[in-house]
Amino acid sequence: MLTNKEMRERDLAHIWHPCSQMKDYESLPFIPIKSGKGPYLFDFDGKRYLDAISSWWVNLFGHANPYINERIKAQVDTLEHVIFAGFTHEPAIRLAERLVTLTPDKLQKLFFADNGSSAIEIALKMSFQYYKNGGEVRDIFISLENSYHGETMGALAVGDVALYKEIYNEILIKTVQAKSPALVGSDEALDSMERLLQEYEGRVSAVVIEPLVQCAGGMAMYDASYISDLKALCEVYGVFLIADEIAVGFGRTGTMFACEQADIVPDFLCLSKGITGGYLPLSVVMTSDEVYNAFYCDYSEGKSFLDSHSYTGNALGCIAANATLDIFENERILDANLVKIDILGALLQRFEALPNVLETRQRGMIAAVELKGYRPEERIGLQIYRYALAHGVLLRPLGNVVYFMPPYIVTEEQLTEMTDVAYEAIKSLI
Amino acid sequence: MLTNKEMRERDLAHIWHPCSQMKDYESLPFIPIKSGKGPYLFDFDGKRYLDAISSWWVNLFGHANPYINERIKAQVDTLEHVIFAGFTHEPAIRLAERLVTLTPDKLQKLFFADNGSSAIEIALKMSFQYYKNGGEVRDIFISLENSYHGETMGALAVGDVALYKEIYNEILIKTVQAKSPALVGSDEALDSMERLLQEYEGRVSAVVIEPLVQCAGGMAMYDASYISDLKALCEVYGVFLIADEIAVGFGRTGTMFACEQADIVPDFLCLSKGITGGYLPLSVVMTSDEVYNAFYCDYSEGKSFLDSHSYTGNALGCIAANATLDIFENERILDANLVKIDILGALLQRFEALPNVLETRQRGMIAAVELKGYRPEERIGLQIYRYALAHGVLLRPLGNVVYFMPPYIVTEEQLTEMTDVAYEAIKSLI
Numbered sequence: 128m129l130t131n132k133e134m135r136e137r138d139l140a141h142i143w144h145p146c147s148q149m150k151d152y153e154s155l156p157f158i159p160i161k162s163g164k165g166p167y168l169f170d171f172d173g174k175r176y177l178d179a180i181s182s183w184w185v186n187l188f189g190h191a192n193p194y195i196n197e198r199i200k201a202q203v204d205t206l207e208h209v210i211f212a213g214f215t216h217e218p219a220i221r222l223a224e225r226l227v228t229l230t231p232d233k234l235q236k237l238f239f240a241d242n243g244s245s246a247i248e249i250a251l252k253m254s255f256q257y258y259k260n261g262g263e264v265r266d267i268f269i270s271l272e273n274s275y276h277g278e279t280m281g282a283l284a285v286g287d288v289a290l291y292k293e294i295y296n297e298i299l300i301k302t303v304q305a306k307s308p309a310l311v312g313s314d315e316a317l318d319s320m321e322r323l324l325q326e327y328e329g330r331v332s333a334v335v336i337e338p339l340v341q342c343a344g345g346m347a348m349y350d351a352s353y354i355s356d357l358k359a360l361c362e363v364y365g366v367f368l369i370a371d372e373i374a375v376g377f378g379r380t381g382t383m384f385a386c387e388q389a390d391i392v393p394d395f396l397c398l399s400k401g402i403t404g405g406y407l408p409l410s411v412v413m414t415s416d417e418v419y420n421a422f423y424c425d426y427s428e429g430k431s432f433l434d435s436h437s438y439t440g441n442a443l444g445c446i447a448a449n450a451t452l453d454i455f456e457n458e459r460i461l462d463a464n465l466v467k468i469d470i471l472g473a474l475l476q477r478f479e480a481l482p483n484v485l486e487t488r489q490r491g492m493i494a495a496v497e498l499k500g501y502r503p504e505e506r507i508g509l510q511i512y513r514y515a516l517a518h519g520v521l522l523r524p525l526g527n528v529v530y531f532m533p534p535y536i537v538t539e540e541q542l543t544e545m546t547d548v549a550y551e552a553i554k555s556l557i
Numbered sequence: 558m559l560t561n562k563e564m565r566e567r568d569l570a571h572i573w574h575p576c577s578q579m580k581d582y583e584s585l586p587f588i589p590i591k592s593g594k595g596p597y598l599f600d601f602d603g604k605r606y607l608d609a610i611s612s613w614w615v616n617l618f619g620h621a622n623p624y625i626n627e628r629i630k631a632q633v634d635t636l637e638h639v640i641f642a643g644f645t646h647e648p649a650i651r652l653a654e655r656l657v658t659l660t661p662d663k664l665q666k667l668f669f670a671d672n673g674s675s676a677i678e679i680a681l682k683m684s685f686q687y688y689k690n691g692g693e694v695r696d697i698f699i700s701l702e703n704s705y706h707g708e709t710m711g712a713l714a715v716g717d718v719a720l721y722k723e724i725y726n727e728i729l730i731k732t733v734q735a736k737s738p739a740l741v742g743s744d745e746a747l748d749s750m751e752r753l754l755q756e757y758e759g760r761v762s763a764v765v766i767e768p769l770v771q772c773a774g775g776m777a778m779y780d781a782s783y784i785s786d787l788k789a790l791c792e793v794y795g796v797f798l799i800a801d802e803i804a805v806g807f808g809r810t811g812t813m814f815a816c817e818q819a820d821i822v823p824d825f826l827c828l829s830k831g832i833t834g835g836y837l838p839l840s841v842v843m844t845s846d847e848v849y850n851a852f853y854c855d856y857s858e859g860k861s862f863l864d865s866h867s868y869t870g871n872a873l874g875c876i877a878a879n880a881t882l883d884i885f886e887n888e889r890i891l892d893a894n895l896v897k898i899d900i901l902g903a904l905l906q907r908f909e910a911l912p913n914v915l916e917t918r919q920r921g922m923i924a925a926v927e928l929k930g931y932r933p934e935e936r937i938g939l940q941i942y943r944y945a946l947a948h949g950v951l952l953r954p955l956g957n958v959v960y961f962m963p964p965y966i967v968t969e970e971q972l973t974e975m976t977d978v979a980y981e982a983i984k985s986l987i
Contacts, residue, residue, distance in 0.1 A: 129647070138645040141653040143668040143849060145865030146642045148856040160646045163636045168644075182640040183867045196633040203626040206593045207836045210612040210953070212576045213942075214598075215568040216590045217559070223571040238573040241838040242671040242866045248709040255728050266727040278864045279678045280711030280730070291863050297696040298685055298730055300710070400867050406637045408671040408838050408868035419573060426578040427934060433721050434708045435575030436672045437613045437830050438838035443873075504857060512643075523640070 131172045134159030155509070156516050163190025166534050166541055168521065177520045179545040181534050184342065184374050186405030188454050189536045195404050198450040202443055211239065211440035218445035225452050226413060229383055231392040234413040238432075239440040243373035243399040244277030246410035247335070249434055250395040251281050253414065254333035254367045257421050260430040265332040266300075269323055269366075271307040271316070275343030276335060276371050285335050288344055303327060305334075309347035316349075317356050324364040333367035333395070338385035339490050342374040345528040346495035348488050354389035367394040373410070377401035377451075378461055378535065381468055381491030394418065404451035405534070409444030460535055464492060470539050471531065474546040481550075483557055485527075495530040498553065503527075507556065514552040520545050522552075529553065561602045564589030585939070586946050593620025596964050596971055598951065607950045609975040611964050614772065614804050616835030618884050619966045625834050628880040632873055641669065641870035648875035655882050656843060659813055661822040664843040668862075669870040673803035673829040674707030676840035677765070679864055680825040681711050683844065684763035684797045687851050690860040695762040696730075699753055699796075701737040701746070705773030706765060706801050715765050718774055733757060735764075739777030746779075747786050754794040763797035763825070768815035769920050772804040775958040776925035778918050784819035797824040803840070807831035807881075808891055808965065811898055811921030824848065834881035835964070839874030890965055894922060900969050901961065904976040911980075913987055915957075925960040928983065937986065944982040950975050952982075959983065 135157050143149060161171045166189055168176045178186065188195065206216055223237045238253075240246050251268060258265040270276065270285040277283065278291070284299040286292050292299070306319035324331060338354055341347040361368045370393035375385040379401065382388055386396070395418075399410035422432045438444075454460060471494050475487045478496045485499035501507040508524030515522040522529060522545070529549050533542065565587050573579060591601045596619055598606045608616065618625065636646055653667045668683075670676050681698060688695040700706065700715040707713065708721070714729040716722050722729070736749035754761060768784055771777040791798045800823035805815040809831065812818055816826070825848075829840035852862045868874075884890060901924050905917045908926045915929035931937040938954030945952040952959060952975070959979050963972065 134645065134647065134650060137654065138650050141657050141665060141667055142645065142649065142870075143666050143844075143862070144642055144645075145669070145869040146863050148852075148854070148861035149849070150853050151856055152643075155643065158644050159650075160636060160639045160644055163639060168636075168639055178639075180640070182638060183642070183865075185638065185867050190639070191634055191637055196637075199633055200630045203629055203836075204621055206590060206598075207621055207626075208612060208615065209590045209593060209598055209608075209620075210610070210951075212574055212613075212953070213582075213585065214588050214590055215564065215572065215574075217564065219572065220564060220567050220589075224567065227571050235571060236573045237571055239575070242675065242868060244866060245672065245674065245709060248674075251710070251728070252708075252725060256724055259724055264727050268728075278866065279675060279709035280681075280714070281709055281728070284710070294686055294689055294859070295682060297694050298681070298711070300728055300730055406633075407873060408866070408871060414573075419579070422578075423580050424578070426581055426936070429724070431578035432573070433576050435613075436674060436708065436838070437615050438672060439575040440572075441838060443837060506856065521640075523642070 129171050131159050131170050134171050156513060158516065165189040166537050175519055176516065177541055177545055178534065179520055180523050180532050182405060184532050185400045186534045187377060187401045187451060188404050189534050192404065194454060195406060195447055195450040198446050199443060202446040206442050208438065208442050212435060216442050218442050218449055219440045222445045222448050226411065230396060230413055233392045233415050234396055235416050236414050236419040238412045240410045240412065241436050241438055242408045243397065243410055244279040244282040245436060246373065246397040246399055246412050247276045247282040247371060248279055249412045250369045250397050251285065251333065252434060253412070253418065253432060254369065254395065256432060257418055258332055260421050265330050267327045267330045267332065268302045269320070269331055269334045270302060270304055271336055271341070272304045273307045273310055273341050273344035273347055274337060275341065307341065307347065308349035308353040309341050313350055313353040313356065316353060317360065320357060321360055324360060324366065328364060331366045333369050334361055335369040335371055337371045338375055339380050339388065340375050340493055343525065345525045346493060346530045348490050351389040354386065355391050358391040369393060369395040369397065371397045373397055373399040378464060379492050381464065383461060402451065403444055403447035406447040407444040409441065409448060464535055467537065467542065468492060470542050474542055478550060478553065481553055483553060492535065493530065493532050495528050496549065496553065498527040498529070501527055510556065511552045514555060515548050518548045520548040522549060559601050561589055561600050564601050586943060588946065595619040596967050605949055606946065607971055607975055608964065609950055610953050610962050612835060614962050615830045616964045617807060617831045617881060618834050619964050622834065624884060625836060625877055625880040628876050629873060632876040636872050638868065638871050638873065642865060646872050648872050648879055649870045652875045652878050656841065660826060660843055663822045663845050664826055665846050666844050666849040668842045670840045670842065671866050671868055672838045673827065673840055674709040674712040675866060676803065676827040676829055676842050677706045677712040677801060678709055679842045680799045680827050681715065681763065682864060683842070683848065683862060684799065684825065686862060687848055688762055690851050695760050697757045697760045697762065698732045699750070699761055699764045700732060700734055701766055701771070702734045703737045703740055703771050703774035703777055704767060705771065737771060737777065738779035738783040739771050743780055743783040743786065746783060747790065750787060751790055754790060754796065758794060761796045763799050764791055765799040765801055767801045768805055769810050769818065770805050770923055773955065775955045776918070776923060776960045778920050781818040784816065785821050788821040799823060799825040799827065801827045803827055803829040808894060809922050811894065813891060832881065833874055833877035836877040837874040839871065839878060894965055897967065897972065898922060900972050904972055908980060908983065911983055913983060922965065923960065923962050925958050926979065926983065928957040928959070931957055940986065941979070941982045944985060945978050948978045950978040952979060
């Protein structure tokens with residue numbers, strides 16, 4: 128029988144884990160997972176963990192979901208993958224048709240990639256090349272302070288979380304950050320954005336934002352009205368708006384896509400994470416016929432968009448995504464989530480009374496509790512992580528922000544369990 | 558019954574395909590694939606295509622491989638995915654242990670990502686940060702002329718195929734290219750490299766190469782001795798060597814990894830494509846304990862490598878990779894390939910006699926026929942692509958270079974079929 132101890136030792140001998148200081152694992156509980164079922168993960172010693180963060184915000188309908196499994200099993204027997212240049216297959220076509228139907232009319236075209244970072248890179252490259260194809264060089268991208276868009280160098284360059292970016296400054300291209308509505312409010316943020324659009328007029332390809340919630344930036348939330356006003360500004364200054372809905376898409380903020388709440392249509396919509404229900408890496412960039420047509424010409428004109436990844440349009444990723452959309456439809460998930468969103472909101476309230484809580488906030492199925500009175504060096508989030516794991520709940524605070532981003536199959540009882548454990552963890556610090 | 562015509566129309570209404578001028582598809586045969594089996598793909602009209610390029614160099618053991626399918630089916634029922642920060646699972650551990658065993662002793666550590674581009678970005682970031690953690694800013698990467706390392710902005714910046722890179726020059730960081738041994742021979746290439754290492758001494762983090770074959774650069778091949786000499790140079794000047802074996806790894810050049818033929822150990826080894834047998838996007842970066850230890854310290858020192866992708870260490874990708882390694886072991890694939898490599902070599906010979914053939918070349922399971930006398934505007938490769946598809950073979954020439962990179966399950970009969978069709982296609986152009 129394999130044990131946690133054995134698996135942990137074997138792992139740490141060779142694996143360098145993501146987003147980790149490996150030395151932390153000398154003292155941190157490091158968990159080898161044997162299996163998953165619904166919202167639960169099980170380790171090799173038989174202990175159960177409630178996955179309150181959907182395994183980094185990707186899982187929607189539980190681990191080892193029987194329906195998604197069935198669809199993947201059928202697909203491997205039919206076609207696992209085929210080159211996606213000059214070739215296509217039904218799972219990709221169905222997925223494209225469904226995403227086009229689910230998003231605003233203007234977004235008629237879809238480009239596939241493998242992960243969120245790659246999707247951001249594609250949106251940046253497409254927006255830059257759109258202008259270059261028309262004879263203009265617009266080498267500036269504007270993003271928001273406190274934003275996060277991924278880890279590859281283009282995506283990292285438009286991010287603004289110092290923790291991930293700062294050490295690489297010398298090997299990143301110059302980009303520009305406007306103030307974040309989540310930190311300074313919409314008015315000041317819009318003023319800041321307009322000043323930059325003026326300062327760099329004629330040089331900006333695109334503005335890129337995470338609509339409604341800057342997730343990696345501590346679940347910092349802002350009003351939909353900022354997005355509508357920003358879109359209007361982008362139109363005045365003639366620059367593209369890229370909506371990075373990698374984390375907030377697929378129902379996370381209550382609506383299928385966060386931009387719906389602002390009633391705007393971005394020029395580029397980047398989707399990943401929940402797109403496959405938490406099963407497989409897949410991402411898409413959606414855009415308009417107008418953008419598509421700026422690249423559509425005789426090959427000799429040199430305006431083609433030649434980006435590709437080997438597994439672009441992977442059939443297994445696409446079938447997992449189709450299965451995920453089936454569940455959204457068949458089980459009317461967005462409606463069902465409304466009840467859970469209310470429950471989560473109610474459960475959040477009692478945190479407000481704790482003396483070490485600065486505020487609570489919520490957008491749909493994302494709820495956050497921000498603590499106060501701790502210095503970063505105290506790594507208070509790590510203490511809560513440790514406490515929660517010991518009590519059977521997987522939380523992963525971002526600095527002083529404890530958050531809940533559960534799979535949509537979560538029950539009221541499970542919502543209560545995860546918030547109870549977080550509450551006790553925070554209370555224990557007082 | 559779905560038909561090619563219907564699927565094609567539905568696809569082109571919404572999907573923007575990778576590495577494509579979409580207007581080409583007005584006249585190019587565009588193939589909707591219904592299923593795959595072994596080395597064959599089948600379209601919706603029942604036509605069969607021999608996949609002579611392993612669906613962009615990824616497929617090793619055939620489409621819908623029964624053994625890999627069985628392993629994936631078992632895995633989805635157990636655990637499809639779990640966050641890989643602070644958590645782990647058996648398929649990842651097994652894969653790490655096996656890759657560490659298959660590669661030189663020095664490569665003890667492994668970092669996961671989703672695709673080849675992301676692996677390159679990680680190797681670049683790690684090599685840069687290694688020096689930065691030690692107080693040095695080394696902002697220059699050296700790569701080879703005619704190289705290709707992927708599409709995200711960091712990977713693109715170290716590439717040198719103008720077709721993919723040039724249009725984005727203004728949004729890419731500055732990198733430096735040395736002459737390619739495949740184009741000018743090893744001596745001149747080494748001289749060029751040494752001059753650059755001198756010119757940028759103290760500023761270079763790493764040299765990155767595709768060992769033995771610059772695949773996207775027209776299957777340009779060079780001697781293993783260049784790699785050994787280059788490694789020695791890198792040691793003299795104290796810079797890292799990154800081996801991009803994304804395309805050439807996993808037996809493509811005859812040995813498990815191309816670097817084996819040069820008897821050197823790179824500081825970073827990037828693997829992807831064939832790693833999952835052509836099933837799923839997954840990549841790894843392997844490196845030494847020395848590199849790992851330069852990031853291993855108290856968190857407060859700020860030296861952690863905080864890269865991550867949501868699906869890092871995906872359990873389904875890892876199980877596909879383990880199944881792929883099982884097949885390598887159980888069926889002694891590298892030995893079996895030796896026979897096929899000889900057959901392929903023999904089949905290549907008759908191309909030499911054609912007046913429009915410049916040369917043929919081969920490294921293991923990669924064979925190429927370079928044509929002469931055609932201008933790029935003629936897009937002669939496209940004509941061969943069209944001819945081959947009409948004759949039931951999927952070739953995808955790179956400019957004037959027709960190549961074969963078949964799955965390893967290919968038979969002598971199938972090797973004969975694919976080379977016969979290519980021969981007739983090339984002959985028809987005379």
